[in-house]
Amino acid sequence: MRLRLWSYFLRQALMNIMNNRLVHVIGLGTMFVAILIFGTFLFLLINLNTWVQGWGHSLSMSVYLEDGISEGKRDMIASWIKSLPTAEIDRFITKEGALKELRRVLGAQAGLLEGLSTNPLPASLEVVFEKGEGLRLDPDRIKKELEKMEGVEEVQYSEDWLKRFKGLMSLIRVGGLIIGGLLCMGILFIVTNTIKLTIYSRKEEIEILKLVGATDWFVKTPFLLEGAIQGILSGILALLILYSGYYLLSTEKIHFTSLGVFDFIFLPYEYALLIFLASVALGLVGSLIAVGRFFDI
Amino acid sequence: MNLLAAKKTYSPGSGLPNALSKGSTLRNGLWTNDNLWAKVIQLFHLFKNFGPNVALRDIDLRVLKGEFVFVTGPSGAGKTTLLRLIFGAERPTSGQILINAINLNRISRSSLDLLRRKVGFVFQDFKLLPKKTVFENVALALEVTGERGSFIRKKTHQSLRLVNLAEKEQAYPLSLSGGEQQRVAIARAIVKDPLILLADEPTGNLDPDLTRDIITLFRNIHMKGTTIVVATHSRERFEDSGQRTIVLKRGKIVVEK
Ligand SMILES: Nc1ncnc2c1ncn2[C@@H]1O[C@H](COP(=O)(O)OP(=O)(O)OP(=O)(O)O)[C@@H](O)[C@H]1O
Ligand SMILES: [Mg+2]
Numbered sequence: 001m002r003l004r005l006w007s008y009f010l011r012q013a014l015m016n017i018m019n020n021r022l023v024h025v026i027g028l029g030t031m032f033v034a035i036l037i038f039g040t041f042l043f044l045l046i047n048l049n050t051w052v053q054g055w056g057h058s059l060s061m062s063v064y065l066e067d068g069i070s071e072g073k074r075d076m077i078a079s080w081i082k083s084l085p086t087a088e089i090d091r092f093i094t095k096e097g098a099l100k101e102l103r104r105v106l107g108a109q110a111g112l113l114e115g116l117s118t119n120p121l122p123a124s125l126e127v128v129f130e131k132g133e134g135l136r137l138d139p140d141r142i143k144k145e146l147e148k149m150e151g152v153e154e155v156q157y158s159e160d161w162l163k164r165f166k167g168l169m170s171l172i173r174v175g176g177l178i179i180g181g182l183l184c185m186g187i188l189f190i191v192t193n194t195i196k197l198t199i200y201s202r203k204e205e206i207e208i209l210k211l212v213g214a215t216d217w218f219v220k221t222p223f224l225l226e227g228a229i230q231g232i233l234s235g236i237l238a239l240l241i242l243y244s245g246y247y248l249l250s251t252e253k254i255h256f257t258s259l260g261v262f263d264f265i266f267l268p269y270e271y272a273l274l275i276f277l278a279s280v281a282l283g284l285v286g287s288l289i290a291v292g293r294f295f296d297i
Numbered sequence: 298m299n300l301l302a303a304k305k306t307y308s309p310g311s312g313l314p315n316a317l318s319k320g321s322t323l324r325n326g327l328w329t330n331d332n333l334w335a336k337v338i339q340l341f342h343l344f345k346n347f348g349p350n351v352a353l354r355d356i357d358l359r360v361l362k363g364e365f366v367f368v369t370g371p372s373g374a375g376k377t378t379l380l381r382l383i384f385g386a387e388r389p390t391s392g393q394i395l396i397n398a399i400n401l402n403r404i405s406r407s408s409l410d411l412l413r414r415k416v417g418f419v420f421q422d423f424k425l426l427p428k429k430t431v432f433e434n435v436a437l438a439l440e441v442t443g444e445r446g447s448f449i450r451k452k453t454h455q456s457l458r459l460v461n462l463a464e465k466e467q468a469y470p471l472s473l474s475g476g477e478q479q480r481v482a483i484a485r486a487i488v489k490d491p492l493i494l495l496a497d498e499p500t501g502n503l504d505p506d507l508t509r510d511i512i513t514l515f516r517n518i519h520m521k522g523t524t525i526v527v528a529t530h531s532r533e534r535f536e537d538s539g540q541r542t543i544v545l546k547r548g549k550i551v552v553e554k
Contacts, residue, residue, distance in 0.1 A: 004443070004445070005443050008440065204426070205426055208425075209441060210410075211386065211413065211418065211420075211424065212413065212437055212441055212485070212489075213410050213413035213438070213489075214410065215441070216407070218441055218443075
């Protein structure tokens with residue numbers, strides 16, 4: 001009996017959609033675009049986050065030493081660094097080593113270096129911080145401490161701009177919440193009005209249903225299903241398009257001249273599921289609002 | 298649904314209307330009384346205004362279980378309004394309506410829905426759905442109850458045969474004559490085996506032959522114990538003596554016999 005009822009509701013809902021095709025196509029299109037915008041935003045945010053985190057994990061520091069530094073001073077600096085938690089000296093690069101490295105990087109252009117009479121490159125200590133933990137230290141403070149030491153010429157680390165980036169990220173996140181909220185409201189508005197239109201087109205039938213003893217629930221359910229279907233379709237469609245976009249990006253691999261190659265990841269499946277469920281929920285809530293208003297007789 | 302099927306005997310003090318007499322049982326969500334003289338419809342000091350327009354004034358009426366009552370009177374006398382009030386489609390301005398001892402002023406929306414499954418109404422303007430076939434229109438009254446499909450089909454065929462429309466099952470209402478549409482409306486009202494049948498001008502569009510058929514049909518339904526209230530201009534058409542008749546004029550009961 002239940003099954004029969006539900007198949008009746010589903011038939012009604014599909015019939016409503018067919019009878020109001022244009023309204024539904026427009027509603028669905030708008031809802032799809034809204035979800036796609038939000039999904040794209042989430043996709044970019046998650047990728048940015050992954051990149052930033054990746055850089056955070058590989059926090060490294062180059063401590064450039066003055067020319068002609070004594071071995072004693074060098075060891076002192078090294079042991080100070082080793083005393084820092086999670087810090088480790090990856091390697092010591094001598095002046096010659098640095099030059100060799102530069103030659104390797106320049107490759108065919110290495111001939112440029114032939115004219116040098118002296119080696120201009122400093123020796124350096126390459127410091128790495130253990131994965132993840134590195135961020136707990138304040139690299140800026142370490143840099144200052146080191147630069148105060150005798151024999152240290154300069155300290156560079158990969159994170160100078162990461163901090164600024166993190167500030168930007170939280171700004172983006174807040175922006176995302178606002179955009180998400182607005183999009184949700186927009187979607188609700190669209191669904192509510194789409195369903196309202198079908199309700200109006202079936203006003204007569206609703207009246208008759210009520211007169212022959214249909215419960216409110218019986219009358220309302222097809223409209224709720226209609227909203228849910230709209231949510232399901234636009235959610236699936238948006239995720240599909242988003243995935244196609246991701247597929248294109250990841251096969252083409254976007255090259256940024258200064259930043260190198262970026263690997264994109266797709267939304268983790270929990271997020272994709274969340275987007276899908278959210279669009280279904282929005283469809284349902286939107287139609288609930290529509291039937292709620294209508295049936296307040 | 299199980300809840301509704303539950304049969305339970307009324308015990309005083311359970312917060313039900315006083316008018317509920319002993320021996321009432323809860324059946325299909327309704328308090329019913331198998332006592333032959335149970336009052337199925339009770340109206341107390343009923344008034345209905347539409348703005349300044351008084352459609353019904355001070356109506357007092359009791360209809361017993363199994364009675365066949367005519368309500369007549371000129372156009373605008375308030376016949377339709379009276380039936381709509383009994384059906385719960387309209388709320389009284391003042392006064393009380395008790396259907397099977399249920400006070401319509403206090404009934405919840407969902408109980409009213411259940412009540413309507415036991416009260417058939419033949420509307421003056423039929424209220425058929427133009428986009429549904431005759432069969433679907435009649436079946437609708439059972440669809441809403443969530444009955445089994447086979448049961449719905451059986452009852453719908455039966456009901457349409459009773460009104461002589463078996464061969465028009467797949468037609469659409471707008472392709473039917475006024476009289477045929479009227480009979481579809483009657484079929485829909487009786488398909489659920491109502492306890493009470495309210496009919497607003499059920500023969501208004503019928504020729505004398507069909508009128509006689511419909512009257513015979515109503516008599517047969519009445520024989521099965523259904524309480525019937527028929528509103529009509531032209532009681533003569535029913536050419537029957539000894540039937541209880543209420544004459545309305547400008548919203549008041551002027552004759553009752
Ligand atoms: N919804 C309404 N709004 C305003 N006035 C109404 C409404 N329904 C009925 N009336 C008024 O109430 C009075 C009684 O109307 P009703 O339809 O009950 O008469 P009736 O006896 O059924 O007439 P008829 O024989 O023509 O069907 C009329 O004056 C009518 O104008
Ligand atoms: Mg009337």
